[in-house]
Amino acid sequence: MKLLVTGGAGFIGSNFIHYWLKNHPDDKIVNLDKLTYAGHMESLKNLEGNPNYQFIKGDICDEEVVKKAMQGIDIIVHFAAESHVDRSVVDPLIFVKTNVLGTAVLLNAALGAKVKKFHHVSTDEVYGDLDVNDPPFNPDTPYDPRTPYSASKAGSDHLVRAYFKTYGLPITISNCANNYGFYQDPEKLIPRFITNLLDGEKVPLMGKGENIREWLHVLDHARAIELILEKGTLGETYLIQGEERGNLEVTMKILDVLGLGEDRIEYVEHRLGHDFRYANNGSELEALGFKRTYNFDESLEEVVRWYQENKDWWKPLKKGRPVLDREVQKGYGG
Ligand SMILES: NC(=O)c1ccc[n+]([C@@H]2O[C@H](COP(=O)([O-])OP(=O)(O)OC[C@H]3O[C@@H](n4cnc5c(N)ncnc54)[C@H](O)[C@@H]3O)[C@@H](O)[C@H]2O)c1
Structure with a gap:
């Protein structure tokens, strides 16, 4: 299998690449990353010279770069995003550009390249916030984003679903709790x-x-995505629960x-x-066999x-x- 990972120099993307290459030594990964302030090549230093790993410095909003990066790709795992809520309050437009337009460019190219799977990594923040006694979010919870970050991620989720419904692009989505871990x-x-x-x-x-x-270890997140790629139903959304x-x-x-x-x-x-509380019902993912292995x-x-x-x-x-x-x-x- 050949995977295109977007935003693989960021926190979750770099951990995912390490996890995947360790557990799938025959697979190849192409990492497409613009190297914004959040992209750190140092996090991937030990992969230099690995024949199964290739890095492309490029912007997911650039159609030509994206088309080229997608050649021969089977699976896309899309992490690239502007991800810091505070920054979205200061500079919302770059969030709309990267998270909404960038995702649309990727989806379009994925359609043309006839990829086997497109997994979109999103956040539970698209559902708004909860009171202390409210039940956790589930995949049917109405979207209610309250910051430019979560609104731009919500926009990207809707586009991903639209490409499934309109064109039959084989997608899955995960909306995840806050991650913690190395890098x-x-x-x-x-x-x-x-x-x-x-x-x-x-x-x-x-x-x-x-x-x-809710807090989820970044390597439990990588395992959750792996499970969704292996056993998930196309078109489905999976919430990934952490520890409150x-x-x-x-x-x-x-x-x-x-x-x-x-x-x-x-x-x-x-x-x-500032949202008060996020919490997820992860039962769809648990039905695929997911269990957190890291204790907070x-x-x-x-x-x-x-x-x-x-x-x-x-x-x-x-x-x-x-x-x-x-x-x-x-x-x-x-
Ligand atoms: N960190 C969390 O707790 C959390 C929780 C739920 C969901 N998510 C989602 O997971 C994904 C990854 O989050 P993260 O914390 O690793 O983010 P991050 O900010 O650490 O990394 C983002 C990466 O994307 C790259 N990037 C940004 N704009 C780009 C562009 N236009 N083209 C190509 N690359 C670009 C950056 O250089 C960086 O390497 C995001 O989509 C985020 O919304 C994160």
Whole structure:
């Protein structure tokens, strides 16, 4: 099999590539990535010279590049996106361009290339937010995106479904909870908090840290996508559930692993459009045999240790990064 992975230099894409090549040593992967601020070649360094891996630097919005990258491809796994909610509040248009137009360009090319499968990686944030006692999202929950990020991902999901219904393109979609793991960019909540603390800074926690997220290990995410590719029904949407935790609980756990106290928390105002809670009903995926293998509390400790031991990976990223507009960057909430 030959896979085209888009956005494979990002957090989830790079972990997926490592996972796939380890578990499918006869397969070939082409990684198409624009290398935005979020794309890190360092995360794939050990694949240099691997005959089953090819990197193409290119934009998914560029039809010519995409058409070329798709030659001889059997399966597409589409991760490439602008993915940071805070950034979407500052600069929504690039989210619409990459997430909506980029996905449409890929779908069109996939149709022309007659690929066997097109898997679209999306987020549970398209469903809006939940109150504490609401039942979790399921694939029939009406879409209710509340930020430019989630609205652009919702747009991409609708396009993917439209290509199935209109043209019969063999698609599947997964809407996933928040991911955590190694190689996550230091501007996302967990790595941001860990690296701030390692740098001797405080962590900006929104509100009282009452917001709730589900957390899924990035390698459990890779396994879920593998299962959907192997056993999923074409045209279906699969929700990928994580473990629910309040943001304060996550923060306290990180502080605990590092032996630090609550005085390192700086409580800040909620950002615009900050959703209270996301939770997923993952029963369709469980019916395919999916079970999480990573326990959040144990794995979070490992992730903290990884950032402690891999300062060479994240320090240059944090240093060279312009700070987001302070109006929006009142803090990080997920
Ligand atoms: N991180 C999460 O917790 C989470 C949860 C649910 C769903 N998702 C979805 O999973 C996917 C991957 O998320 P991530 O956290 O790895 O994102 P990321 O921001 O770490 O990586 C995105 C990658 O896409 C590349 N990219 C951006 N624009 C591109 C373009 N126009 N052309 C080609 N490449 C481009 C970037 O260079 C980067 O390598 C996204 O679609 C995101 O919406 C993420």
